[in-house]
Amino acid sequence: MPTSSASTTDASAKPTAGSGGVQSLERAFDLLERMADAGGEVGLSELSTASGLPLPTIHRLMRTLVACGYVRQQPNRRYSLGPRLIRLGESASRLLGTWARPYLARLVEETGETANMALLDGDEIVYVAQVPSKHSMRMFTEVGRRVLPHSTGVGKALLAHTPADEVRALLARTGMPAATEKTITTPEGFLEALEQVRKLGYAVDDNEQEIGVRCLAVSVPDSPTAAAISISGPAGRVTEDLTPSIVPILQNVAAELSVALQSQSPA
Incomplete structure (x- = not known):
């Protein structure tokens, strides 16, 4: 979770304009699909380049996916799809x-x-x-x-x-x-x-x-x-x-x- 002030709203959690969805969820699923397309293991910089999202946003989303078991962080600091999937x-x-x-x-x-x-x-x-x-x-x-x-x-x-x-x-x-x-x-x-x-x-x-x-x-x-x-x-x-x-x-x-x-x- 972000360590910044609780009064600051995370823009990624706002609904996506016109879709009625939650942007952070859409971004998280997009990252999972990009990982699958890349063979199941990627680095943060690769995800940033592919998705166009800034590294801090990707890092925050990946930490959440790791905590939920949908992504694993490897010893080489790259990320792979997790067993819960x-x-x-x-x-x-x-x-x-x-x-x-x-x-x-x-x-x-x-x-x-x-x-x-x-x-x-x-x-x-x-x-x-x-x-x-x-x-x-x-x-x-x-x-x-x-x-x-x-x-x-x-x-x-x-x-x-x-x-x-x-x-x-x-x-x-x-x-x-x-x-x-x-x-x-x-x-x-x-x-x-x-x-x-x-x-x-x-x-x-x-x-x-x-x-x-x-x-x-x-x-x-x-x-x-x-x-x-x-x-x-x-x-x-x-x-x-x-x-x-x-x-x-x-x-x-x-x-x-x-x-x-x-x-x-x-x-």
Whole structure:
């Protein structure tokens, strides 16, 4: 808490003009999101440069977040996201998956294949919802499973519009191990694949995560948190010939899911 006179009002605690919100809360959440975008650990000067806020204001907000357990101060005096956020994130992911399930069920009905929803959590893809295909031979991805983005359709869909330098930095942190002989294992190859996603409007995982499995994915436009949905099945059923008929279904469901998710967000 500030040590100045109690008669002095902290301007950051005043409501934000036109929003009806409290400025200090908005700033605190903005700092948390900037920390997440930076990989989870930053210094005060980096936050000041990124946010445009003065160092004393950032220091005061960070002290409060540390006291609440949402941020930790490291021995090197940098700040990292704190463990208390994990419970919030897990609960939010489960809720997001619950909202998505009826839309994934529609995908299964219209395509016949397993439908998934995934988020980018830090440098990893995490699956938050799935509705399985009714076929006896079907794909199964455990909800909560984490994979690296470079070998998945949802990873490509989520990173398609991320600046190239940020994509390269992510790949440098995670590495690009080969899950199969068809996995893309170079940054240049992955950036070319992202260019294709932007051009076509959808992403493909063609035996790259698992041999014999083909996946088509699209991002959920204007989602409150970056999300993608996909269908996956045996390569013999999810063929290139069927792709032009499956992609519009994916895109329509993604657009409807986007509207539903935005309606759950505060105005």
